Amino acid sequence: MIGSVLAPASPGEMLRLVRTGRAVTRTQLVTATGLSRSTVMHRVGALLSAGLLVEGARPDGSGGGRPPATLALNAGLGVVLAADLGAQHGRLAVCDLEGEALAEREEPIHIADGPDAVLDWVGRTFDALLAEAGRHDADVLAVGIDVPGPVDVERGRPVSPPIMPGWDDHPVADRLAERYPGALVRLERDVQAMALAEHRRHHSLLRDMVFVKVATGIGAGIIADGEVLQGSHGRAGDIGHIRSIEPSEVLCSCGNHGCVAALASGSALVRRLKEAGYAVESSLDVVELVKAGDAVATHHVRDAGRLLGAALAALVSVVAPSLVVVGGDLADASEPLLAGIRESVYERCSPRSTQELRILSSRLRERAGVVGAATLALEHMLAPAAVDARLARRGVAA
Numbered sequence: 001m002i003g004s005v006l007a008p009a010s011p012g013e014m015l016r017l018v019r020t021g022r023a024v025t026r027t028q029l030v031t032a033t034g035l036s037r038s039t040v041m042h043r044v045g046a047l048l049s050a051g052l053l054v055e056g057a058r059p060d061g062s063g064g065g066r067p068p069a070t071l072a073l074n075a076g077l078g079v080v081l082a083a084d085l086g087a088q089h090g091r092l093a094v095c096d097l098e099g100e101a102l103a104e105r106e107e108p109i110h111i112a113d114g115p116d117a118v119l120d121w122v123g124r125t126f127d128a129l130l131a132e133a134g135r136h137d138a139d140v141l142a143v144g145i146d147v148p149g150p151v152d153v154e155r156g157r158p159v160s161p162p163i164m165p166g167w168d169d170h171p172v173a174d175r176l177a178e179r180y181p182g183a184l185v186r187l188e189r190d191v192q193a194m195a196l197a198e199h200r201r202h203h204s205l206l207r208d209m210v211f212v213k214v215a216t217g218i219g220a221g222i223i224a225d226g227e228v229l230q231g232s233h234g235r236a237g238d239i240g241h242i243r244s245i246e247p248s249e250v251l252c253s254c255g256n257h258g259c260v261a262a263l264a265s266g267s268a269l270v271r272r273l274k275e276a277g278y279a280v281e282s283s284l285d286v287v288e289l290v291k292a293g294d295a296v297a298t299h300h301v302r303d304a305g306r307l308l309g310a311a312l313a314a315l316v317s318v319v320a321p322s323l324v325v326v327g328g329d330l331a332d333a334s335e336p337l338l339a340g341i342r343e344s345v346y347e348r349c350s351p352r353s354t355q356e357l358r359i360l361s362s363r364l365r366e367r368a369g370v371v372g373a374a375t376l377a378l379e380h381m382l383a384p385a386a387v388d389a390r391l392a393r394r395g396v397a398a
């Protein structure tokens, strides 16, 4: 589709038109931007010489006559590093500029070991993955990292994250920026990254969507009008610490009693099943029991879904999304979990707000976080203003 954009389009904006497929030849760029052909030629030339664009195949395949060559983002110009840090495991990847993983690895970690131990592991693992992908530190153009707690996105630091002792105000983004000089580093709350990934990869035509993560903790990421809703310190969608509809004195990691996370998260289910006499240690053990058809575990997971659904109903009423995606470790026990969530949401929301609402499990599953971390780093690195600044540094006038 060729639509006109607000002129004058900078080189960065032209790169975005190409990247999103809205204009992929010089002629289409002239039409889309309203700029003169000579200006378009000049700016495309700047993007080509900076290595950001490459000339692709000629649409008719002939190479003869004067058919227009298509332009494309040069996905191999460099790499993006992505890190998805959970409470109990971390998944890291080296990706090309289309966000496709060239090398990827998941390992158990303990986020509670603190930033020094965890970020050392991140550095060592990135080294190994870069070697596996045949790339070097100098190829790293951007780094995206997400953590299971609130963050100050501007400063790149966690802010009083309940399940991350020792991480409060730690300069996570600065440490990575030191390691990869010149790379853009972006730190984000995990659920925002996951919401972004599911949206961009599978539901990009939807304006409004909610992603709920059910793992050691509980949180939601909100896509409003196509973009991630941050809220103060990335706290938008922090439904885990809403007080549950079921009165309870169970102490939550945040210090309050009876939060949804204290009753319906993976760690809450582990506690509940231990009390029922089961030998379980993690969300994955709970999922195994559900998959094996254990009636008690299935009951507890459905009940957790019901409690979570009650908090989610409020969010659905406020945001009015057309889709809720449920992800995180527990989403692998999706049938009883989704059944419980649906039961509460449809019971508590007005029929009008749920008329077109779908509630589905995550399609990216355990890769949602790492894909999201790569996506958010790429979106910032390839944002028109960032591209224009990159060209300016090379001495190319916009």
Ligand SMILES: [Zn+2]
Residues within 6 Å of the ligand: 240, 241, 242, 252, 253, 254, 255, 256, 259, 260, 261, 262
């Ligand atoms: Zn809490």
